[in-house]
Amino acid sequence: MSETAIRPRIEQTALFDRLSAAVPILLVPVLAVVGFAAIGDTTTWLTLTVAGLAMGLMIFVMASGLTVVFGLMDIINFGHGAFVTVGAFVGFTALAWLSGWTAAPSVLLNLAAVFLAICAAVLATGAMGYAFERVIVMPVYGHHLKQILVTMGGLIVTQQLIHVIWGPDAIHLARPQTLQGSIIVAGAAIEKYRIMAVGIGLALFLAMQYVLRATRIGLLVRAGVENGEMVEALGYRIKRLFLLVFIAGSALAGLGGVMWGLYQETITAHMGSEILVLVFIVVIIGGLGSVEGCFIGALLVGLLSNYTAFLAPKVALVSTIALMVAILMWRPQGLYPVVKAK
Amino acid sequence: MLKSLLSGDYPQSRILSLIVLGIGVSLILAPFLFPGTKSLDTAAKIAIFIVLVASYDLLLGYTGIVSFAHTMFFGIGAYGTALTLSSMGPSFTAIALGTLAGAAVAAVFALAIGLFSLRVKAIFFAMVTLAIASAFAVLVSQLSWFTGGEDGLTYSVPRELTPGFRPIREKVFDVAINGRLIAYYLIVAVSAFLFLVMLRIVNSPFGRTLQAVRDNAFRAEAIGYRTVWYRTTATVLSAVMAAFAGSLLAIWLRYTGPATTLSMEIMLDILLMVVIGGMGTMYGAVVGATIFILAQTYLQDVMAVAEKATEAVPLVSLLVAPERWLLWLGVLFILSVYFFPSGIVGRLRGQRG
Numbered sequence: 087m088s089e090t091a092i093r094p095r096i097e098q099t100a101l102f103d104r105l106s107a108a109v110p111i112l113l114v115p116v117l118a119v120v121g122f123a124a125i126g127d128t129t130t131w132l133t134l135t136v137a138g139l140a141m142g143l144m145i146f147v148m149a150s151g152l153t154v155v156f157g158l159m160d161i162i163n164f165g166h167g168a169f170v171t172v173g174a175f176v177g178f179t180a181l182a183w184l185s186g187w188t189a190a191p192s193v194l195l196n197l198a199a200v201f202l203a204i205c206a207a208v209l210a211t212g213a214m215g216y217a218f219e220r221v222i223v224m225p226v227y228g229h230h231l232k233q234i235l236v237t238m239g240g241l242i243v244t245q246q247l248i249h250v251i252w253g254p255d256a257i258h259l260a261r262p263q264t265l266q267g268s269i270i271v272a273g274a275a276i277e278k279y280r281i282m283a284v285g286i287g288l289a290l291f292l293a294m295q296y297v298l299r300a301t302r303i304g305l306l307v308r309a310g311v312e313n314g315e316m317v318e319a320l321g322y323r324i325k326r327l328f329l330l331v332f333i334a335g336s337a338l339a340g341l342g343g344v345m346w347g348l349y350q351e352t353i354t355a356h357m358g359s360e361i362l363v364l365v366f367i368v369v370i371i372g373g374l375g376s377v378e379g380c381f382i383g384a385l386l387v388g389l390l391s392n393y394t395a396f397l398a399p400k401v402a403l404v405s406t407i408a409l410m411v412a413i414l415m416w417r418p419q420g421l422y423p424v425v426k427a428k
Numbered sequence: 429m430l431k432s433l434l435s436g437d438y439p440q441s442r443i444l445s446l447i448v449l450g451i452g453v454s455l456i457l458a459p460f461l462f463p464g465t466k467s468l469d470t471a472a473k474i475a476i477f478i479v480l481v482a483s484y485d486l487l488l489g490y491t492g493i494v495s496f497a498h499t500m501f502f503g504i505g506a507y508g509t510a511l512t513l514s515s516m517g518p519s520f521t522a523i524a525l526g527t528l529a530g531a532a533v534a535a536v537f538a539l540a541i542g543l544f545s546l547r548v549k550a551i552f553f554a555m556v557t558l559a560i561a562s563a564f565a566v567l568v569s570q571l572s573w574f575t576g577g578e579d580g581l582t583y584s585v586p587r588e589l590t591p592g593f594r595p596i597r598e599k600v601f602d603v604a605i606n607g608r609l610i611a612y613y614l615i616v617a618v619s620a621f622l623f624l625v626m627l628r629i630v631n632s633p634f635g636r637t638l639q640a641v642r643d644n645a646f647r648a649e650a651i652g653y654r655t656v657w658y659r660t661t662a663t664v665l666s667a668v669m670a671a672f673a674g675s676l677l678a679i680w681l682r683y684t685g686p687a688t689t690l691s692m693e694i695m696l697d698i699l700l701m702v703v704i705g706g707m708g709t710m711y712g713a714v715v716g717a718t719i720f721i722l723a724q725t726y727l728q729d730v731m732a733v734a735e736k737a738t739e740a741v742p743l744v745s746l747l748v749a750p751e752r753w754l755l756w757l758g759v760l761f762i763l764s765v766y767f768f769p770s771g772i773v774g775r776l777r778g779q780r781g
Contacts, residue, residue: 162551225766232765234494234554235703239762242696246755250747359692363562366555374552400570407563410556414544 110421114385121393132274134392140280142388143287144349148342149365149372149380150294151335157311157375157424159328160230161223165237166339166365167358168218168244169211173340174347174357175252177207178259188262196262200348207340215336219329241359248355256354265348283345290338291381298377307331311375311424367406371413373420382421383413433624435631439711444776448711451718455616459609460601466725472612474721475619476676481701482626482713483669488699489707490630491662492642493546496695497557500564501538501667503689505530505674507568507575510684514583523586527675531668538667542660565690580685585611589679615676622672627710629665638662639708697724700761706771715772720757727753 118135125131152166180203181188187199222240226232260266261279268275298304310317310324318324346361347353368387372379387406394405413421439445451474454461458471480502487493508530509523516522545556568575575581587593593607603609629635637658640648645655678684688694697720705716728750738744747755768775 162555164554222762230551231488231492231494232769234551235699235765236762238696238699239758239765242758243755243762246752246758250749250752250755254751360562363559367559370552370555370559401567403563403566407560410559411544 110379110382113421114382114389117386117389117393121389124393124397129272129274130396132272133276134396135389136274136276136280136284138389138392139385140283140287140349140388141392142385143284143291144342144345145361145364145368145388146381146384147287147290147345148339148361149368149384150290150377151331151338152365153369153372153375153380154307154311154377155328155332155335156369158307158314158324158331159227161227161233162230162374163218163223163237164234164362165218165222165240165244166335167360167362168241169215169336169339169358170343170346170361171248171353171355171358172214172244173207173211173343174353175248175257175343176210176340177203177344178257178347178353179252180206181259181262188260191263193264196264199262200265204341204344207344208337211340211343212333212337214340215333216329218336219332223332245355245359252355254355256352258352259347260351261348279348283349286345290341294377303327303330363403364406367410371410371420373417373422373424375424376420376422379420379422435624435628437627437631437710439773439777441776441778444711444715444773447776448714451714452620459603459612463603468608468612470721470725472615472680473677474718475616476673476680477698477701477717477721478714479619479622479626479676480670480673481698481705481717482623482710483666483673484698485702485707485710485713486626486630486638486669487662487666488702489709489712490635490642491638491659493659493663494551494554495557495663495666496554497541497561497564498666498670498698499690499692499695500557500561501534501670502674502677502694503564503568503686504534504537505671506678506684506689507581507674508533508671509675509678510581510583511575513585513678514581518584518586520586523675523679526678527672530675531671534667534671535664538664539660542663543656546656546659546663561690561695562692565686565692568690569686576685578686580683580688582683585679585682589614611680615680618672618676622669623710623714626669630710634658634661700757702771703761704757704764704771706773706775708770709773709777712771712773719772723753723757 121134122128122131125134148166148170152163156162181199184199184202187195190196218240222236223233226236265279265282268277269281270276296304298308306317306322306327310327314324317327343358346357350357364387368383369380371383371386372381386409390409391402391406395402398405417423439448455471455475459468462468462471480498484495484498487495487498505527509526512522512526512529516525541557541560545553569578571577572579584590588607589611590607593610594605595610596605599605630638637648637653640651641653641655641658648658649655674689677689681688701716701720702712703716704719705714706712731748731750731753734748735750738748764771770777
């Protein structure tokens, strides 16, 4: 036997390729640094950055469901905004019932009230997601045009039903006692609620990553995104998996709705369709179907809109469009395009 | 004569012919048949929306592209005319200049959006246009020094188009002949012309290719048609037509603001009109726009009666309140996408989804 046994050769990807895969992740700190250079004031920058991260993470919570649903079943749900609105209204109703708890100066009671409101919203929007999938989306699998039209119709009907149930006026609600006001960090005033929003958003992102990367169901979802037919051929009922993902996505949208409502302290029946625009921008930037891309896109959009809202308030929304255009020039399918094995 | 006027595309159903004929005759005789300011307003709005909806159908029904930026083009046309009228003073030169400028800007925008996002999937285009259109609406309401912001622009139109202008002293069939009437007939004539132009476009070889691209883009590409080029051209054409419709609205209303031209509600209205009327036929736009605007104007009166009648039943009376008319149209919209994807016109022509 000669010593020169044939060794398996592992293809080394070129350094450049490995670096370019990491570039999207670097965009967030780069944007933060650019923002710092443009603003030039540490305390303002810190306040804005935390606000941007909070906003980005809330958008991420709402957008993640949409993007996974698209990846799995090739369905884009224009009615996604309706879940956001319904979540916010249900959450606010729950908080209004628990007004004794929210007005009390106890941290525990306040957080319990918010937690219960979130639970109510998640349950309501999850159930609504089930109904939406069965009644509105299921008959139009595979027809993109009809999907867009029908889910848009669902959005209209839901908005009108909200008018019927909760009345046409905007609802105002103050945040619970202990979540009001801000704390001073390094001279910068940071709203307490924003810190909480960042916490919830990060926790959800990590939980989602765990579920997608380390559990059986996550494995099936990822496999389904890549090649649904093959998963079905291996004996898994992908329709049921999809229904589960749809419900989870709707529930996340509802959760995001409550968080967004508490952030703005005012909710209207149209908030969902307004946020839907931001959600779409984020999903497009991230690449349709990609959770990581959606996360990075949401952070970019959140930071950029807060920086521009400070520097040039009139062009805040236009700046996110410009970001979207710039990213699409660079990567026409978004930051992390989902590769379909078809 | 009729054949070349309609480009050989007849309604192909006796009832539909009667309906379309009825709508056309009513629009032409509206000032005499239905006197009153409100009905004249409604008639003018129907004429303008027929053009707008037909131009959207060119995109949605014939090319299979869902765009949410159609009101943006409509608004660009309206603001083009409004801006020239308010800065240059009321003259026909200003109207012509504003209309052309609006159409040109709309064409450039449509070309940019089309080249940029039509290469990917239809769904992608829908999302991108939704984002861009809402950003545009926000921008218009922010730049108040230029566009008048949320309040919009109020301006005067040439004297020949105002109620103060009386070419004939006597009344004709009890109707005063004034500039408002001239403005109405100007709008009806231009709308009819634009509609016939679009009918010509969709029945040309170009229109047939669009339908081929809609039905099977892959096959169309394989035969040798550059689908991106066809889709982009359709987008530009429909944007220009929408801009013309916007100019007509600006002339008629003598006011242009975000709520009348750019709002998402109008976009949804257009979508409902196309789908309920019938996608993929120009006559669908006529029927859809007429029914929808009549419903918008008069259904609310009917619903107010229904609300009165069901006052005792708590939930039902809320559901039939006049403000909830959109709820019922939304339900109708979903049902028609499922069960009558070819809309009223498709039904009347005896087609099946």
